[in-house]
Amino acid sequence: QVQLQESGPGLVKPSETLSLTCTVSGASISTYYWSWIRQPPGKTLEWIGYIYYTGDTNSNPSLKSRVTISMDTSLNQVSLKLSSVTAADTAVYYCAASGIDLVHDYWGQGALVTVSS
Amino acid sequence: DIVMTQSPDSLVVSLGERATINCKASQSVLYTSNNKNYLAWYQQKPGQPPKLLIYWASARASGVPDRFSGSGSGTDFTFTISSLQAEDVAVYYCQQYYGTPSFGQGTKLEIK
Secondary structure, three states: OOEEEEEOOOEEOOOOOEEEEEEEEOOOOOOOEEEEEEEOOOOOOEEEEEEOOOOOEEEOOOOHHHEEEEEEOOOOEEEEEEOOOOHHHOEEEEEEEEOOOOOEEEEOOOEEEEEOO | OOOEEEEOOEEEEOOOOOEEEEEEEOOOOEEOOOOEEOEEEEEEOOOOOOEEEEEOOOEEOOOOOOOEEEEEEOOEEEEEEOOOOHHHOEEEEEEEOOOOOEEOOOEEEEEO
8 A cells, every 4th residue: 555644844934945755655666656736725736746766757837947856766755845935835735646647546645834934 | 738627616415316526628638549538536525635536537446436437528527426425525626637737626515
């Protein structure tokens, strides 16, 4: 059973960089595409981007300039960095696993990140 | 960008009755080379992450009860719960994966 657990600071100041880590268990990190998806309170879901173990990455054009997704295969972890955050980046951030089709079969429980001074 | 629009925004249905949600894409999500619609449906209960129910517009994910079904092609899709159960109260989202993945705004399903 694939399990994903997001972790990181729950509060980030405006203009700073949001950093989250997703720890994967129950599967090799080389098996799936690993996406980050976020959901502002009371709103719909927004796909942020993905990484594959080959190093292949892609991200939503609306966020591309601020997003960095990386992977540590030795630790079975995927990381997200989102720079220059504003209050609009306040959301629950999910890590999710999919095939190349980006249908998300497995999700973490999510991590709430609030952007506030 | 492909915009996904769901209707209705909310739905109240009696136990045992049928629930139907529509999803319209701003452009076709049918990939003609493999004749597949790049459309999925998810269920999200309060405080939980989304759960995959349907992919390729009509294929049920593993372990999903057969009261859940999906249909449609091109730009117009329908998600149906044939006989509503109490545990089906949730918000339902459609997602296209033809282009940069995008989700509908969600439909909140409640029991009458």
